[in-house]
Amino acid sequence: MANATMTLIASQVLSSKTTNVTFSSIPQTYTDLKLLLSAQNDDGGAYTDLLFVQLNSDTTSNYSETRIYGFSTTAGSSRTSSSGFLAPRIDSAGGTANVFSCTEFYIPNYTSTSTKQIWSFGVAEQNDTSNAYITADAELYRGTSAITSISLAVNGAYNFSINSSFYLYGIKNS
């Protein structure tokens, strides 16, 4: 039987509030990356906020995304073009206490020198009839360098809350 090839590259479980979480020096020896996070931010005035994701510290307009979402009882879709970041949504401290959203990013072919298509899925369930989100995103990164770093921050410069956790896995195809 072949070897297992899903390997934990790095993890961060926050013991104090932090504005940025970064995975740097990502090894180039895998085929795909999977990033899983259980996260909340300390914005006491909102139920959810946007998560800003940047690759390779690239702040230019190389990002775009198409989203389908369920927001409470409404289904919708939206698009963002030529943005400086990817922006899924995570739970905020202003919502139901002790709630941390779950988000997955799957980044295939992250070492390629062409544009990258990324898939993400996230839930921000609140036991609240007006403020829960479920989203699936198609995310395009038009940078042509291999991905060597991933950084995450929260809109409005809020902090990630204590106990937010981030796990980056590498997946090989052989």
Place this chain on the structure above:
Amino acid sequence: MATATYVPIATQTLGSATSTITFSSIPSGYTDLRVVLGNIQAASGCLTYGRINGDSGSNYSYTSLYGQSAAANATNAINQTYLNLVSAVGPLSSNPSFMSLDIFSYTSSTYKTMLVNWAEDYNSGGVVENNVQLWRNTSAITSLSFFNSSSVNFLAGTTATLWGI
């Protein structure tokens, strides 16, 4: 050490334009299967389909939820002759798409249910899709094939990997 549970069975990176991507002789030693198609590109506009065990009978159905630009949509079809892996916009020639296909209990003697995630943003537009597929057959899955509508080729650089879980 725990038992390995995410094992690559086979992988392909297309070196030239190809009409069909096939995984055959799939071993039965796993619980579930996962297929990832990455950097999917096709010669012209098309949809992407699949077949299981070479079955071209009317044994497939699906229900899809997808967002295309600013519209959320749902659709379905029954008694199809293939897996309809994407509903709205399939692979393009100038932009990479992504698809994952999770197949549960692929060796069971019941019908097979599958989940598909499709991502294709191209900056000026895009589609994101989640759909569920049903194959009404009680045989274990031993082969999978993927092809495009209108016999459009997958372009070189498209990657395909099959994992056993």
